[in-house]
Amino acid sequence: MSILINRHTRVMVQGLGRDGSFHAKEMVAYGTNIVAGVHPGKGGTYLEGFPVFNTAQEAVEETEAECSVIFVPAPFAEDAILAAANAGINLVVAVTEGIPVLDVSGVLKELNELGVRLIGPNSPGLISPGESKVGIMPGGIFQRGPVGVISRSGTLTYEVVNQLTAAGFGQSTAIGMGGDPIIGMKYNDYLELLENDGDTEAVVIVGEIGGSDEQDAAAFVKEHITKPVVGYIVGRSAPPGKRMGHAGAIVEGASGTAAAKVEVLRDHGIPVADTVEYIVKLISEKLGG
């Protein structure tokens, strides 16, 4: 078991430029069930054995794809996400960085009405080790196991996962939820799924400065989650008012600081690690071994 994706999930890739094509190949190599590609003008061709279509509508009709990963450049990504959602895709993973925030807000309104889930934008995607990966995460460092990982970042997720794997703690599903101010699914949405997932025994929340999602997660964990949860927050040394790489990683107001987030997590009974090594220690305390 895992959440959101497994080996049977029928995945299509939108945007087969340099990055999209590269990662489509990587996903196929990992074992992801890629059934279609979408790239205007490349309809009728094949890539890595899967058919490419001009439109999302055609791709879904022909292949019954259920999940789509978006590599389309920012100016065209809003339209690509809406195309996927309206074609009948039920999970959209937006890797694209730099989509205007107000446009994402509008997209989410429509996706909610259609009952479609969005991961990202500005997300590295997600992976259920040994089953499927959708996005750009390097598959090799992951190992199947009991830990769910939810993060706002890409490479930091790899760092955390690498150390978990080295210590013998594999992952059920690891998700990069995206670094933008407005994103689709958030900690609470994933926590609820992981709580109900038979394979997941503990969850790591990797947070960062900006917004108040970590505080929302703390309250949600206390209220609804029975499995052990540990936290890790980065950006303790970030100056206020500066965007730290991610569009969403900016301290505006008191709740956005790392200190405020750490405090709220601890107040709600969630242990917070100061370093990546310490995450592994906390997990090993919770799971034994």
Add this chain to the structure above:
Amino acid sequence: MKLEEFQAKKLFREHDIPTPAGIMVTSAAEAETAAQEIGCPVVIKAQVQAGGRGKAGGVKLAETPAEARRAADAILGMTIKDLVVHRVLVDPAVSIAGEYYIGITIDRRKKIPVMMASASGGVDIEKVASETPEKIIFQDINPERGLRSFEAKQVAFQLFDDKKKALAASSIMVKLWKCFREVDASLAEINPLAELSDGSILALDAKIVLDENAMYKHLELEELRLPTPSEEKELEATRHGLSYVQLDGEIGCMVNGAGLAMATMDIIKHLGGTPANFLDIGGSSSPEKVVHAMELLVSDKNVKAIFINVFGGITRCDDVANGLVKALGEIKSDLPLVVRLTGTNEEEGRKILSDFGISATGDMTEGALKAINLASMGGGSR
């Protein structure tokens, strides 16, 4: 991207939001001429992207053009919150009967724009929000439909009993939304929204922050960018595909990925060192990017040691290693260097570096500790 008051007011005027007819100037002599043109009394206002200008002495009333000249002379060159004042706005002075607040921002939790309004304007709205939150009225905005007239009226009638004033305020709210949407702002704020003694309503101050993600749609707004010296360096980095923020510590950091870059700064601090910067070289790093990144780090005079922390995913360790070798060939620097390489093409990357005489570690904490020790031993020269 933050706009200065005079720029935000210009956008307001283009959207038919009433504001004082002021003139932006860059010298005391021009301020005198502007005051003559506008008619005294006038207000001279420092143009910096910081709050608390009034308290810092950056806003002065002038009764005559000569006074306007003296006021501008005092304000120009002044430092407010580490920012030097290069421009002042000369605005006609008005007689204020009441100060209100309206602002539109993005509510990250609700994932929609939201308008805030308050009868307690003219002061720090964050303070009002934390001390007396009941004094702020919130109005959700549907991003597709926008702020509608009846929604604005519902809010405006809570601020004003008088019909004429409430309708004037609601009309400004709808125009503020249109401006916000059209320029893809992440914040548009009028504080204070002033009621004058003649009963009219106008935007006495203006603040707009633009969404950097949306700048590709608004190339004409790019001309409004007035970077401060530190932003100049950040912008230069952006042009090379790097994301850079300068701090004041001793360890120069070069990392791939924003989250890992923050974690690197944090571990340095946790172990007793001080990070000199945030620097994310991003995914798919070309050797050229690494060269630019090294130039940035070496140009920071506070840096005593450099820590390169790369976890290869899309970024390939051999690309980073090649870039580094190229950079070290071009840049003259004896700064001690610690490299941590893990992930995609790790072996190739380490081989390239060891052929050049650099040994790389695979562990982030070990690398950070080593960099801190080297910096505390005095570091190297450039």
